[in-house]
Amino acid sequence: MQGTPITTKASFPTTSTAAAARAKQTGDDIWRNRTDKINAELFALTYGSLVATLVKDYEDYAEVNTQLDKMGYNIGVRLIEEFLAKSSLPKCGTFVETADVISKIGFKMFLGITPTITNWSADTKEFSIIIDENPLSEFVELPDDALLPPPASxxxxxxxxxxxxxxxxxxxxxxxxxxxxxxxxFFVSDVLRHDDATEIRVRLVRILDEDVPASDE
Incomplete structure (x- = not known):
């Protein structure tokens, strides 16, 4: 992936301590009281079956990546309504606040985890999500050919x-x-691929106008 300039650790943008605490409390409350729990093992195995089916159907890991992204996009378009209804959050004022909400409320609400937000770019338009425990990848070991680029041939x-x-x-x-x-x-690294951490990079492209329709995917 493209290299990205990041701020030093001392200058990472953060929400206020009080706002961060409120976000964490909101996420914990929704997870405890307003989220229907599913069996984590069943969830992981069901997702694994989906990935295995895509690999068998497409026989091309790059295309599987694309299909997973498209599926996720369609899920996200629908999940946001549930997220907003359960969280009752006001509109975030900054992209930094958005990142905090994603970590402390979004991931907590739907996956029961609270990943770390870090590696902000100097213009605060890019950040990384570090996932210590990924419920999707329980019981998974990737074959060697899934870790490598396809041969040019x-x-x-x-x-x-x-x-x-x-x-x-x-x-x-x-x-x-x-x-x-x-x-x-996009993913930068994944412990399944023998990297040191599982990291997702999020980059703000632009703020959309109210009357611009969503992408048709």
Whole structure:
């Protein structure tokens, strides 16, 4: 992926302590009291079956990545309505606030986790989501060929192997588009691929106008 300038740790933008605490409390409250729980193991296995089916159907990891992103986008477009109804949040004033809400409320509400927001760009238009425990990738080990770019002889995409949880990128992209934020979202690293961390990069492209329809995907 493209290199991205980041701020030093000391200058990472943050929401106020009180706002961060409120966001965390809101996420915890929704998770405890207003979210229907599903069995984590069943969820992981069901998602694994979906990925396995896509791999079998397309026989091309780059295309599987694309299909997972598209599925996630369509899910995100619909999930945002439930998210807004359950959280009753006002509109975020900055992209920094948006990132905090994604981490402390969005991920908590739907996956029961609170990832870390870090690696902000100097213009605060890009950040990373670090996921310590990914419920989608429980019980998963990728084959060696899923970790590598396709050989040039196959005419495959330059995309690097399989990003197993790429559906999350689509969910974020679709949900944020519904609140008028056009973003690029992509995986930078994944522990399934023997990286040190699972990192998703989110880049703000532009703020949409109220009357611009969502992408037709």
């Amino acid at each position: 196959t005419g495959g995409s330059a995309a690097t192997g399989l990003w197993y949880s790429n559906i999350l990128c689509g969910v974020l992209r679709g949900a944020l588009e519904m609140v008028l934020l056009q973003v690029d979202v």
